[in-house]
Amino acid sequence: MPFLPDLCDLLGEHGVLTSPEDRAPYERDWRGLSNHPAMAVAFPKTASQVSDIVKLCVAQSIAIVPQGGNTSLVAGGVPIAGTPQLILSFNRMNTIRSLDLAADCIIAEAGVPLAAVQNAAADAGRLFPISFAADGSAQVGGAISTNAGGVQVLSYGNMRAQVLGLEVVLADGSIWHGLNALPKDNTGYDLKHLFIGAEGTLGLITAACLRLHPAPRAIATALVGTGSTENAMTLFQSVRRLAGPALTLCEFMTAEAIALGGTAPLKAPAYLLLEISALEEDAAPQALIERVLEKALEDGTALDAVIAQSARERESLMALRENIPEGELHAGGAVKHDISVPLSRMADMVAATQTLIAQNHPGCRLNIFGHLGDGNLHINIRPPEGRRLADLNKPAITDAIESLAVSLGGSFSAEHGIGQFRLSGMAAHKSPEALALMRRLKTAFDPACLFNPGKTIPPESNHD
Ligand SMILES: Cc1cc2nc3c(=O)[nH]c(=O)nc-3n(C[C@H](O)[C@H](O)[C@H](O)COP(=O)(O)OP(=O)(O)OC[C@H]3O[C@@H](n4cnc5c(N)ncnc54)[C@H](O)[C@@H]3O)c2cc1C
Incomplete structure (x- = not known):
């Protein structure tokens, strides 16, 4: 049975892309590390069209790769090699x-x-x-x-x-x-x-x-320079004790990381970006943040700090953090990690990583940033100055960093998921019992294994 004509009948001529040029941006992941052909890209507009596509694919054993904005950092929404696959884009289901x-x-x-x-x-x-x-x-x-x-x-x-x-x-x-x-x-x-x-x-x-x-009515944002990860943790704990859930943001960046996001208005070995929000305009989160920072500057937990005085200043402080992933990509990319550890082990994780990289991969540059308050850090390893990313032994670096996080009671994938790039972590660190349960769920929900094959669950031979 002809699959593509049936698909075009279902979605109309503008609902399917088939030429290699048209398909190209949907086949490549955000970091440009995975690029495999799909038969076509389908753009349904309703749940009932999605249902019809699934029925068509089941009848012809064609796998479906669901794709949203294609911003996955683990190549979860793009095809794998060697299987007939249809990319199902949700771009037109946007109501x-x-x-x-x-x-x-x-x-x-x-x-x-x-x-x-x-x-x-x-x-x-x-x-x-x-x-x-x-x-x-x-x-x-x-x-x-x-x-x-x-x-x-x-x-x-x-x-x-x-x-x-x-x-x-x-x-x-x-x-x-x-x-x-x-x-x-x-x-x-x-x-x-x-x-x-x-x-x-x-x-x-x-x-x-x-x-x-x-919606919060008042927000106070501060960028704080600190001397070490320990001091950043101490500062986080003291703001958290005072502000409770009003502390809505606590991001960590090393000096190397923030430099990829832009030029910081103050100099320090490490930085915290803090935000306190209040539901009432007169709740004065600004006064609260000033009080914490005054004390932190006095006792040396903080080295320097700036508090945003306008929405524009807030945006530029936020941009320093938000621009890091793009800045890193433009600077040649990195071996990326997305680990989490208990808050009590954050400083140990950073120190052990620094030692590990200095000893085993001398000259490599560390780009460490992330959601400190959640125990989640992106520990990214950039090649030595003048060397290429391809020169690094990526599997060895990743295994070392992920194993370190797991040995400290943490996770090898805190928020980006597994996709294609974290399958080795799954095979190495997920328990056989958990993997067996996941496989049973997969078989129960998708017996023909047509939904996003090759993602999330490692092949059985990789384990044990
Ligand atoms: C610059 C940058 C910064 C980021 N920062 C963060 C961050 O701070 N925190 C964080 O958690 N993540 C972050 N991410 C990664 C984040 O996980 C993804 O950006 C986002 O969640 C994926 O959404 P998407 O629509 O792009 O999905 P895609 O990348 O298209 O797909 C992601 C996964 O979901 C599946 N999928 C997509 N749509 C559907 C659907 N409708 N039904 C079933 N499956 C579907 C795909 O098959 C794939 O497995 C960042 C990414 C980038 C590029």
């Missing part, structure tokens, strides 16, 4: 279906960019708190499928904490209508959680009901 202020929730289709959800919430006087450097491109379905975090997890939780309900197309083409808006619903297994963070391997998310929060 906000409803916004319910009484229930404080919004129903958005999978292809709505996160920034559009943030804007719709802000226009209604609410906050949608999932925010990170790629949120202009990353979409609702992609962010749910990776359980994305970002800079405000500290106070609001990650994507999982925002999802109230989901609409999902299953592997037989049926549609699970789970779009409820109930904060409480203990009616057996909470199925939505199986699709969150599943990276498109169990079902295709077509819409989500997301939680909205009260």
Whole structure:
């Protein structure tokens, strides 16, 4: 049976891309490290069209690679080598279906960019708190499928904490209508959680009901220079003790990291970007941050600090952090990691990494930044000056960093997921029991293994 003509009949002439030039941007991942051909890229507009595509693919044993904004840092949304695959793009499923202020929730289709959800919430006087450097491109379905975090997890939780309900197309083409808006619903297994963070391997998310929060009326933002990771941790703990959940952001950057994001207005070996938010305008988060910083400067925990005095100054401080991933890419890229460790082991993790790289990979440059308050650091290794990324022994470096995090009680993948690039970590660190359960779930949800093959679960031979 001819697959592509049937697909074109289903979606219309503009709903399918088949030429190599048209497919190219959808086949390559954000970092340009994975690039394999797909048969075509399909652009459904409704859940029922997604369902029809799945039925067509099942009939002809064609795998489906769901793709949102294609900003995955682990090449989760692009094809693998050697299997006939269709990229199913959610770009045209980009409608906000409803916004319910009484229930404080919004129903958005999978292809709505996160920034559009943030804007719709802000226009209604609410906050949608999932925010990170790629949120202009990353979409609702992609962010749910990776359980994305970002800079405000500290106070609001990650994507999982925002999802109230989901609409999902299953592997037989049926549609699970789970779009409820109930904060409480203990009616057996909470199925939505199986699709969150599943990276498109169990079902295709077509819409989500997301939680909205009260919008802060006053925000104080500060960039603080500190002498060490220990001091940064001490400062974080003292702000946290004083501000509690009002501390909505706490990002860590070494001097090397911040230099990739721009020019910092002060010089220090390490930096914290802090933000305290308040629901009332007269709650004066600025005074609170000043009080903490005064004490920290006195006792030496902080070396220097600037507090943003306007929205524009706040934006430029935030840009220093947000520009780091792009800056790193333009500077030649890095062997990237996304580890988390218990907060009590953060300083140990940084110190042990510095020793490890100095001893085993001399000359390599360390780019360490991330969500300190969540125990999540991006520990990226750049080649020595004048050398290329390809010269590095990537598997050895990654195994060493990920094993170090795991040995300190941490995780080898805190927020970016597994995709293609973290499969070796799964094989090395996930327990046989956990992998066996994941394989049983996969078989139960997708017996023909047509949803995003080659992602998330390592091949069985890699384990034991
Ligand atoms: C500059 C930059 C900064 C970033 N910062 C952060 C950060 O601070 N915190 C963080 O957590 N992440 C961050 N990320 C990575 C983040 O995980 C992704 O950007 C985002 O969550 C993926 O959304 P997407 O729409 O681009 O999905 P894609 O990259 O297209 O896909 C991601 C995964 O979801 C699957 N998928 C996509 N849509 C669907 C769907 N509708 N149904 C089922 N499966 C689907 C794909 O198959 C793939 O496995 C960053 C990325 C970049 C490029």
